[in-house]
Amino acid sequence: MSGIDYYLIGNASSIARVALAWFTEDDGQDKSSDRWRADVVRIDRLAFEAGVEASLIVTKENDKAFPPWLSRLEGLDPDALEEFRVSKKKSYREYATGRYKHIATLVEREDEFFAEADIYKAFSAHAKVCIPRQHPDRIRFWYCTYQAFGQDLYALSPSFPGVGTWNRQMVDPSKKLGRPNLRNGVNSGYSAIPLVQRIHAAYLKYAQPGKAMTNIHADALSYEFGCKTRRDERGNVCYFHPEGAAFPTLSQFDYHVKQGFGPESIQKQKYGDTRYRSRIAPSKGKFSEATANLLESIEADAYYSKERPTRLLSNEPGLPLAICRIACVTSGYIVGIGFSYGGERAEAYRAAMFFAVAPKDLMARMFALDVSDDDFPCTGMSPKYISDRGPGHNAVAAMAEDDKPPIRDLAPSWMGQSKATIESSHPRDIEQEGAPSYVQSDLNMFELARREIQRTGLDNQASDASARLTLEMIAAKTPANPNGIARYLINRGRVDAVSMRLDRAIRSFLRKVTFELDASGLWLHGLRYDSVTYRASGLDQLPRGRQRLPISGYLLPMTVRIAWIEHEGRLIEIEGQLPIRDDPRQLHLSLVELEQTSGELKELLKDQRENATGSKVEARNKFTEATGKQWDAGKHVAGRAPARAGSSRSEVPTQFPTRNRSG
Template sequence: MMAGARLIAPEGFYCLEKGKIYHFLHSNGGTNRVRLVNFCDDGRKIRSHLITLTRFEFEEALEAGFILEDGPADKIPPWLAPVDGLSVAQRETLRISTTESYDQKVNRRFAAISELVLRLGEILASDNPDDIVNAHAKTLKPVQNTSRLRLWFYTYIVFGRNKWTLMPPLHRIGGWDRDDPSYVRRLGRPSPKGKYWGFRADAEMKEKIIEGYVEFRAPNKTANDIYNEIVTKKFGCNAVKRNGKIEFIHPDNEPFPTRSQIRTQIERRFSPRQRSVAVRGAHKTRANTGSQGSFADRLLNVNQCVEFDGYYISEKLSGISEGSAVDSFCVVRGVCGLSGLVVGIGFAEGKETMDAYKMCLLSMAANKVKFAELFGLTIGPDEWPSEGLSRGIVFDRGPGANFDVESAINWLGIFETTPVFSGQSKATVEASHPRDKKSLDQPTYVHSRLNFVQMAKREILQVLMDNRGSDASGRLDDELVFAGVMPTPLAIFNYWDQRGRNSADSMQFHTAIREFLAVRPATIRNDAVYFYGRKYRSAELVATGVFDRVAKDGVITTTAYTLTMCVRHIWIEVNGRLYELDFIRSQRTLDGTVDISLRDLQLYDQMRRKGNAAFYDEIPAVQEFFKKRFKQETGEDWHGGARKTGRPAKNASAQRDEADYDRFIGRAK
């Protein structure tokens, strides 16, 4: 059961009202407390209500059927459902007043709860979390309404820790822009240089601080070095000597942060381990932590940490055109550190690339039934139950070095790459890779009859096989043994998930498409969307009227999101919404050509263009060849004759010729 799961008690249990839906918030195995929160929306005001159960009571109620799970976890608050799927950029274009953007609104609310997010463990482990949140609301400047701040805090935690869930429901009140008082003086305790000295750390300044820290941090730099580079290179300040003191000033008197403001923002955004790695290096940090034992020993929940790694299929695949032996591809898998369940899979043609890791993240975030359908596979929801992104991920050093962590800051918590000279940093995922049997005989190779897409389908089923058939007996705790849990990754994952011990955060499917899939050029014509010569369409896209807006023989250039390993479906964005398009099949379409990889589709398109180019070059020669052949047969030119002015004569000779023609063809007058 993942965070944000909807729970309902049909018979009532303790203080749960009959038929009322609650959202699962938190389960802590150490304090034996389970937190549930309910959101009440009466159309005028939205309120949050928190209750606490002991872990024993909660699990006993689950096993007895007093508490039931009512559908999958919600990914957005119910009051934002009417605008689900509409991008923020599109909503910004529809506004009249832009005094404060939606991003600024959300950042303002997140800034109010950012300290509470950092103290989440402490808050949920306390006897009364509401008291801590209320006390924090009263300490803010300006003082926040306690009910409103609790709503923001619980909403952000329950619905995937996505800052856009803090979006105000302005679509319900006409879209007018609500102004907020602006504070120019620095907040917090007075500075030794004066009560009103300095500048307030607003959202823009905080973002610059974080960007500068990510850009300039290095193990060979001190905290002063990082501070100096942030102030001078990000904010444009200069160090000058004035009144006998050397201090930073801005030439244009623009705002810039103090050292304490920078330190505070870095401590709020990054964990102690991340800061230690930044200034000491990964090896020294690991040496100082002194962690020993299994990687799973330090984990409490499934999806708390997921390791990613790739392996290469040893078999040679069959080419799409000639069927010859071609090199296979790389498979990237993500494995849960606690259960050993494979929670994601991605593919890359050729070497191990970042696109394969992003596809693996997409499969990790998506519903697995939907993900398998993209490759033409049908699986059951119980065969691969994991759904949601882990906030702690470990990438291989090669592709991970190119990962843009700044763009993933909305969902990413801890990002780690394997250090140099550390072969066991991803032991969990490396031990789960399929392996070929080795021999000392003469080298051989296997020429498989499968193409790229068929092999990808096989690897997805390989995941289901490993999750159901791998030996995970070393991961069984005493509690699992007494409960009779089978020693497989799937059984272990289901046991902890059913007890709410799942740290995965939800992500909407259209958001995952935009976040993780590769972008390729496409064109919209008056009958379909053309992607490398193939036609795609959907009923939802037709309903938008986009094809009606395309003039005859007109073309709209756009981009499409696509899976690199299977182009059965593509996605395009129209008016801020994402539409899934299906490949248009005709009666002549062969079954074997429906599921092909992006590289094969590009090859088809290249061959089609080459054939068209050759045909266009041949047209003049074909015309001239048959014109010469006509002259050889008749002795006359193709357009032989003379052009005369006026109309043909109707004299006696013309009438005799016409009568001869009628007798020749047997036409009676």
């Protein structure tokens, strides 16, 4: 017959015959092996070979390890499935071994068996001598299955994997499915098959973010299915339909909602996309898998220091310090760090970009730290910049068009996993229970910033980056930290960093401020600035008399030790100066602290003016009390005053002769 798949189960050379088997399935929804039948046909070997040569019989590659009724076992280890079986009297192997024992004799004397005149009678005769006695069709089915599928013992396994996969929609809708209700009896409840569409509609209507399935089911029973309630003899509230109409139980409602919408959709609806993605959804791999080179892509994000800095002019806590970091997606290497006081602002992101592109010896001078290329081996920005909406985006939006990264991605709001590399690099604090509290640091704002820079260098050296190591990196004994991976990629030229001139970086990333130039020097909020380059420029000679000239300049708001001013299209570096030779650490200030100091200085000047006036009054009063006269007592006399006032002839000292000791 054409169009049938035959399996070669015997080729007896002694009788020159070939045995072929084929399997047919009885009509019905049950896919178990009991609904399958095996038949056997024997043909002459020469006729079979002639049919193959004439392409009347076409060879078909059998790529299935298991028969159709065991298709769900494809690619699985049947022995491993034993761990997942809830109830088992015998293992799959024991079932298959028991069936094989009934056909073992037939397998062992295959040629003799196929030489029988009537193969079907031979199967029947063998079935009668089996203990216990078996049906001939079952023996024939087991034998053909074993021979057709590679003599694999597990091909004789029962088709338990198909249990429970039948189509529930094909049964009588008036018949309730599932196990009987042990509490209310066998006939209690209704079939949910006719209610599936109403269940789906009720879920869509009453489901809300954060709403539990029990509450959705309660709304559906009350508003959609019209259920009422009553109390039973034990005082429990029961629900029923006054007209005896069908309604779903919670288990039925939950089952059909999951069948109709899937667990993923339900969990997103209940917990929201963010929680589903961060806690429930399976991992789709690492973000670093999409990159190959150092600084091919960077992520920027900010966090707050757990401590509140101490104010410079008092012991009171200051506002929180926001710390922005920029990390390489490929290596986890933190290339930049910046700060803003009082909140997360674009200023922190621009400061981090400046840190990324500036020479590290310059950053060491600005923050009076031992920062070198050993701590930050790569300098530059990436062509791809990823940040969230808000300050991170605004920092780039305010830049000149030719300074912006060519590729800019915005992470969705409240989606930390969209920039997982930088989010996971933030310092983690242990949340404590109990009354709210905070930590007031003994460090001021500038000192906290210095510590966070040191922490960033430490993280580059101490963070575990072993999950990012490739096989070649491991063979090269690359240190399993971000700096180690960065150096490995640098040594092989796999760097996408975009360098930037220092003057361009200063103008793009630092805050623009206005200095005041007068005859006494260059000033910003009461702090005088000076440098050899500044004096060589001749700027200090411009003011005349009391003239005050505004001079444009730039500085990093977290440190005022070093700044730059514009002069004739060039930037001139200047440094803060103390009015006397004293401890230079007094210049370890942020711009906010310098402004506070300037405000305090103005208050001191006001106090000094009052103090000076009071001191003058006090001196005059004391003089009057001592002499009885006023401080400026006297009168103006016309004419020229004597050349030597008060030196009359009588006041000339007497000259006495000296005695000559030699005479």
